[in-house]
Amino acid sequence: MTPEEVVRAKLNAWATLDANNVLAHFSDDAVVVDPMGTYRGLAEIRRTVEGYIKRMDRADLQVLSVAVNGGLVMVERIDRFVYDGRNVSARCMGAFEVVDGKITAWRDYFDVPNQ
DSSP: OOHHHHHHHHHHHGGGTOHHHHHTTEEEEEEEEETTEEEEHHHHHHHHHHHHHTTEEEEEEEEEEEEEETTEEEEEEEEEEEETTEEEEEEEEEEEEEETTEEEEEEEEEOOOBO
């Protein structure tokens, strides 16, 4: 898979609400950074993803635009969730570093979601 395909597969995996599907695209030593915190290593990322998913009834991550430079994939998107029974929508910008078919870093930037 190309770096872009890896990132798109990870983003699409959220719709399954299955942590294993989301985590399948990360390297063991990946780092995730977003406005909520920094998560290092697959075990810590798993706890975070599972925590989010258990509060979700639906997830839809709509890709608006993509820029690729080697293993760096930047994605502008709108994330829409039913989270704690409420519709939440957030416009996001994510930077993903992909090495050997796995995401090694994911940095997400977004404002407080509209509700």
